[in-house]
Amino acid sequence: MDYRQRALQELSEKRSNQAGKRVVVGLDGFVDTILHLVDKRSGAGENFSRIETIADFGSRVSAASGKSANIEMYPRMEKLGGNGPIMANAMVSAGFPLRYIGSLGNPNIAPVFQDFAKKTEAVSISEPGLTNAIEFNDGKIMMGITRYLEDITYGAIVESMGEGALLDELSRSSMIALVNWTMIPNMTQIWEDLLNKALPMLPPIDGGRSFFFDLADPEKRSESDLVTALRTIGKFQNHGNAVLGLNLAEGQQVSKAFGIDEDGETPESLKAMAAKIRRELGIKALVVHPKERAACATKDGEWCVEGPYVENPKITTGAGDHFNAGFMTGQQLGLSPEGCLTVGVCFSGFYVRTAKSPSLNDIDGFLHEWKS
Template identity: 85%
Template structure:
């Protein structure tokens, strides 16, 4: 059976498994300004030809060496951002009761997060970061200010929520998603504190508890920091099913750190990369998702599916977070690994076409048409 038809059948049969599932997501938060760069302007507003590719932008910048350049940034939209809020927003759209803990504004919630905060009963522990997301047809460049994320610590979380309330929230959740390790300087210590102070006190939960991690482009962190963090993440497997999601660049960086000779993005290379990283870390599952396809590995095998790639997306910022939301939604419903991958690429595919987070009904419709 075609993997899309199989995923549609699984999704239809297992939608009822959503009952009783609860999710906690954190810990970042960014105010995202989506930007296009102007190449040639012919009038006001959007009457311009954009710098379409990263190569075009690089050439313009390189040509300015020893001189100067003035490049106009045109704001397409301002929206909530950060790996956590985008993933959480997508899982809420999919129908999961969810509590968000992160950097959404302090002492007051930033206006861009207000609706999100209301529907997720958010706990904010710091001011948000700021991101200028410069989009191109072949990728994006994220220019971020992360100073306030230094205030995110385990003690700050306990102070904002209360230790008893934190344990109750974690204890009732079937999925705990902790994302954006790269941008949160204290995240490895937060992992350690959760392992030592919180997780041993949590009750068992029917169907087991899952943990999801997203590194969020660790290139700016040292290899030593990366290996240390991954070692700590592997300890979460003692308390449930630990899953790590990686885009292609992240997968390649992790492979390099562990001397794994797999860097390709073809299906077989992706499956091998996922399998070797999973084996190295001892995790339940490793997922790798380039733009065109996605692969995952468990102790039972490896799978890869092609995605519904679109040449001219409406938006790309947040596509990976939507994949993560879709994949973990499938995992929470009890779909097969291949089914989880298929739902993941559909979440991403729907979002980049519409700039809207899908419901599970939307995903069923998307699968029927794809």
Template identity: 40%
Template sequence: MKDKRLILADKMINKDPKKLSMVVGFDGFVDEIIHVVDKRLDSKNFTRVNTIEELAKRIEKASGLSTNIELVPTVKKIGGNGPIMCNALSKHNPSITYIGALGYPSIDDVFKPMEANVSLHTIATNGHTDALEFDDGKLLLGKMASLNDVTYERLIESFGKDNLIALLSKTDMLSAVNWSMIPYLTDMWRKLIDEILPSLPKKEVKPVFFVDLADPEKREKEEIKEALDMLKEFKSKFFVVLGLNKKEAYDVADELDLFDSESLKHMQVSLEDLNQELYDYLDIDCVVIHPVDRSCCVINKEFYTEEGPYIQKPKLSTGAGDNFNAGFVLGLLLGLNPDEALLTGMSTSGFYVRNARSPEYKELIQFMKDWTNNLV
């Protein structure tokens, strides 16, 4: 029997992402990817602190004393959930617009390469993230006061209400991500629902509204609940999708009191039960969860799961989740089955962590073939 991934690769050859129209927002960061020095060998060479646990032990030793931790920036790149997701989607050459915190009043140079494939509109100064990367995860140290300026009022002032209505009336997808770091995003959603949605046409095939909370742990329980309860109000005009990584999914379930806290804390609730309960509670069209080695989703009350192309030592991990999100929504927009959309999501992130860049459409298809043949 032919492998599902090869069937999908053949199917995708006959799809055309260039026909799609997308709008992504609203954050924006300049990311510096950083390694933490363990031992300095000479002026140019050093060994790394390889794990978060090693760094934690070093920091713990300094309690009541002091210590020096050397950080070595390796690359400066596009950051923020929105720009990374947008950049990944832009590799497939759809008609795509990004609205967000890209520098103000002018766009920061780090985002300028996106202009080749994306229509960029800035509404605020970008944030900055020091991304400390390790073999077992990453620590993202953010400076984000400027995201206080990402508001509905600034959006309308900078972009125009009529222009926004016209853009959203013809789009196949609106993505609003990084909720946890944008203080006024819930307010923006409320005003979009009240002031923009009534002017949008009803379509037989609804455009996707994709939301990513982006580690909501630091936000208050009532804030999280208010935002999530609002999502169902977009269903009148959109197919609403919430994306979560594994940690976020268990944290959100805890905040919503869907299971007992101890079971969630120790991740004793199965992914299927977790996914299904989140879907039932939120009453939206899709909840997708992406651990590092697999992914799953519930659509139309049905649970789907697929294993992924896990790699122990990625070349770049910051942005892997955003690339999964890009690949997953691409699959949905191309009319693929939910399990196939999971595979396009994991293939996109799988390519990204191995090559430190997002795949073009032909590369995405080839990655699926190589994955089938154990060549990745």
């Protein structure tokens, strides 16, 4: 029995554990425009060949040095974006009651978020950010405007929903996800305020309370800010089970900040990276997910699974957020670490093939097909 068959069996045995689980997710929100870059046009609309790789795009830009360039961006779709909304959408599709707190529009919810806001009973704090997500066959470049996210503070959250309502929501939730540290300038202080003002007030919850964190490409932040944020995440372990999710580039940046000599380029190095960062932070679990595979570490060991790679994905923006939703869905159901990883790569694999968030029934079907 391989890891896919084991995950199928675990899902079948533990689906009922979802009863009574409730999730809070925040705190960002972006309007995403998914773009392809035109290489050569042969007609109107989609009659063009695209610039297929980041290297090709870089060559085009470099060639314009000292001259100029005119590169057409073709919009494929406009959709809700941000690490929080995409992760939340995926967890709603998986069947979790969920409350979203974030930047979806103020005073009015932005049109792209209106359906999402209704199904998540959302509390909006500020105007959303804007992202042009330029997709290539070998990755994507996210060009963002984040000015409004400066308005997200603990005080603004309390002002928007009331301190009593915030504490009530947190007290009923088995999982709290606070993502996109990089683009929310006040996030570390928000975490500190939660640790000092809110979490000590919460009653215990059956099965314990989980906290999930995502950094969202911290390259533009200073190393000292990054280390401070990571140490703050470690403090959440005193109030439940803290889980940090990283993509490979983030894992490498965190490793550099802590002087960890692992590049994560092989499965063994990836597991070692996860284990060493987890020990440094003292948290329940550390997850690192490149495109091809995913690894996690807990105090009980390390695991790595290969993902269902697809050469020509329908969409890539949001794949990591779907992995995070899948991993934490597994965690909420009580799956093994290997099972959580497998469900995570299936969430991501389903999404990049369909541009839709999966239900748990979709994941069952995906696993049946993948293992065949």
